[in-house]
Amino acid sequence: MSAVRFPRLLAAELRLILRERLTWAILAALVAALALAAWTGAGRVDAARTALAAATADSERAVREAKAAHLRYSQPAAINVNYWQDPTDAFGYRTYFMAAYAVKPPTPLSVLAAGQSDVQPAVTKIDFGFSTVFDDTATEIGSAAALRLGPFDLAFVLVVLVPLAIIALAGTRLSSEHDSGILRMIAAQPTGPRRVAGAKFGAAALVALTATLGGTALALLLSGGLGDLAGWSGTAALLAAALAAYVVFWVAACALAASLWRGAVAALAVLVLAWAFLTVALPTALSLAVDALAPVPSRIAAIDASRQAQAHFYAGNEAAAVTAGWLEARLPKDARRPGLADAPELKRLARDAHYDEALADHHRAARAQALAASAWSQKLALLSPATALALALETASGTDAGRHAAFLSEAATYRRSLRAFFEPRILAQVLDPVPVCAGCPARLDFDAYDAVPAFAPADARGSAERQALLTLVCLAAAALLLAALAARRLKQWPA
């Protein structure tokens, strides 16, 4: 009698699993969930792209209208344009007309995970208007916790629902045979338990992998949400491999549960508890840990500080004193002239600098907390396969907390660069108002609209690839560990 050849045994198990109606019901439900998630994800990415396009259009409109105004006001006219109505003036343009945006564009893989995108903006208008004190008070960084009850996106289906589908598909392999007595027939054949378990769970893994990877690819293609993958194919391949390792991890968990030989109900109970722990309880605990390790600074204290800064500036002669101090720091004594501190433009610049200084500690603390929370999230996410995969998917999607923390810093830097661009021009104009055109209604001192710094979004590719690789290594190691434990326990058939 020839020894059992594993591929033939695997093929027999594949036939067996594919003959079950439950298998097809599970696969149909999984593919439907993937398609729905991809469709909603594509809608979300479309909305983000629309918002970005609107921001770009708004910026172009502002420049176009300012240039048209410049042309229009270059002719003498019997009207007078105030500075807050004048896009040809550096201060007027910067404060009332410019439409500058810091943007966080979706990556080609953004359809995978909503991540922080449903609570954090992808577009921030860099505003120098009156009420802009805190550019980031409206948003707060999330953490690994955001994935535990996130929106119905592909990440939710892949991280939370795929394990349930695998448990339904493979959770009672061997243990249901144990309950029905078929195992005794199987065990009486000249084959060891490892080989039979290898074939049974190998077949379940092949079906689950085909359904998960194939279903995801199909859902992405049908939804049309996938961007141009040029330069991102490596990340996509690593993510697919990480997803495969996640599937194998759960199939190995099913094999380990079966090796307890306690029957199908016990195996399912163990697996559902493991699922609840790894995808719900542990992420929640990790989220609490992130909150404890990187506590959010008091927003009330920050808002109170901004209120006090405003109150301080407008109290008594403080505005004049602050403006004088601001001028003193920027102009040599001989350049100063009486009445300069009353210039509304300089008063505004001095006020903004005063606010910045008063709130600097709060800004720094907020950004440091965002970066620390993101760094802790990255580390702690590796403690659960679910959070590890979720973070990899979010990082590839560019919707992770880390990217948003970096985006807020980049937006603040961009704001400073705009201030650095405009301030010398505004100061020069106030110090030495040069009439460009006699009889013209506007100042016409600014026409460098195309030279205004543009926001350059950071490339998310590097971090996405690193996170996907790290996740792949961790998940593969976890899957191998569980498979080895199961193989060790499946040395002998139960009596």
Next chain:
Amino acid sequence: MGASALPADASVLAIDGAVKRFGSRTALAGLDLRLGDGEVFALLGPNGAGKTTTINLILGFLRAEAGTIRVCGIEAGEDPVGARRHVAYIPEQVALYPGLSGVENLRYFATLAGLDPSKDEARALLAEAGLAPEAHGRKAGAYSKGMRQKVGIAVALARRARLLLLDEPTSGLDPSAAADFSATVRAAAERGTAVLMATHDLYRVREMAGRVGVLSGGRIVEEIDPTALDHAALERLYIERLAEVAS
């Protein structure tokens, strides 16, 4: 006939001084048993006498604390898979995959044994085991116990195993199915297969077995030639032996 009287040609199954304990309870206390080609041996005994433990030891599901269990010369405790290559086993309740037909179940279990029978070969084996052709393609979920046992026999036939283990084979079968089963087992024995069956069914024992061992207290307390006794005498003797051991 005493328990120590072993046939000289015993080569398929050789159990020598097998001891198996479960905690403080001794299931087998030095069991000796030899079985040669074509022999049918019935292990008679009350529940808990050690019949199923004996079968589990032969299949390598359990290891004896003392003694040896050899199947065709292979020590079952050391090399259970090697020993099982020579053993076909039909449990009391033959369980099959309910969603597969008889043919598919047979082919599945044959694959586990390293065989690859075609559909036609599988049908021929099922027919040889006595399963009506119209049932071959029907799902096993609708099979009676007798039909499931016939699939179990067909698996054993496919295996061409030298030792057939039967655990309470006729329990729950109607008289006609039990008679069919007896005929099939006798046919297997005539082809040279050694058969060891654990049973309570004295009537079928007389019909099938060439030797009967009364198992009690973890050892064979008496070996009987059932052909030398009628059913009533066999039953009387069996009850007497059990009463002696109990006292």
